[in-house]
Amino acid sequence: MPEGHSVHRIAAQFARHFVGSVCRISSPQGRFGDASLIDGHTIVRSYAVGKHLFLEFDTGDSLHVHLGIYGAWDFAGAVQLDDTVSAAGGRMVQTAGRGTVVGEHEDSLASIGAPRRTRLRMGEHDSVTVALDSFPPDPVGQVRVRILTANAVADLRGPTVCEVVGPVRVAEIRDDLGPDPLVDRQGEERFLARVKRTGTPIGRALMNQKIVAGIGNVYRAEMLFRARLSPYLAANTLPDETLRALWTDWVGLLKIGVKTGQMLTMDGLTPARKRAALAHREDRHWVYRRAGEPCRICGTPITLDIMEARKLYFCRNCQGVAA
DNA sequence: TGCCCATGGTAAT
DNA sequence: TTACCCTGGGCAG
DSSP states (O other): OOOHHHHHHHHHHHHHHTTTSEEEEEOTTSOOTTHHHHTTEEEEEEEEETTEEEEEETTSOEEEEEOTTTOEEEEEESOOOOTTTSOSSSOEEEEOSSSEEOOOOHHHHHHOOSTTHHHHHHHHHTTTOOOOSSSSOOOOSOEEEEEEOSSEEEEEESOSEEEEEOHHHHHHHHHHSOOOTTTOTTHHHHHHHHHHTOOSBHHHHTTOTTTSSSOOHHHHHHHHHHTTOOTTSBGGGSOHHHHHHHHHHHHHHHHHHHHHSSOOOOOSOOHHHHHHHHHOGGGSOSSTTOBTSBOTTTOOBBEEEEETTEEEEEOTTTTTOOO
């Protein structure tokens, strides 16, 4: 359930370990009927746009995956870990020469995104020893798609979207998405143009993937607090410099997220605070999931509202929202 | 053990 | 707006 940063990390993982390899594609769960369209073919490109992942095959078709709120990838195999590309929204298991180890040294563990983190933390308690007796390992749980090469395997569970699409459909999906800072060179101008066409509150606009791709509920709340902006202001009434500052902030936060695997949104932390933020979710954000707790700036209890059926956290005082 | 909740998005109402 | 998809962690009991 990654926001955009996690999907970029997953794309990088595929680029590193799967691009250029012939892949066996299967659906252990049986619910992915398109497997035969790409089974036995080679992945030639892996990339993310917003929260969408595309694995392009030498057939010209692409596997299009959206993790939605539950989805996750698990990686395993004889793969190299590194701090910037260890699995996000999933885990990376490493097989060594003799026997195997779970490749989760502290850095990669800390850099793993979202919901599987707790399970990984438990893995940490078990320390380093989920040995794989054989490769590939048996699928665990409801695996929609398994992508297997000679050396690595990726298992996908619980996605909202998992389909094989041709280049025309890929273009349609991409055209429908707003700019992604890591994809669009002219992203800032596209963002401004799209924001100005909407009369919705900025709190909705930031979550609208047609206006800007990759922002989710955490980044939305945090970005609005960082800008000291009310979520309820009409997006198209905001000054250009405010909108440009929001875009610039998103570019920076996304880069940090891709690098660390964490949605780190609090600037200027001391090393000790930063370690705490990495270790404890409750220390990580300005307002997200802090309803009723004192604002870190002014002490006012953080407000929780529902906007479009999603929880919206903000500080009435700092962000100038009338009661 | 069983419920509640979640970093999303779509289709039905 | 609401229901639903579909998975797993957290937590009350």
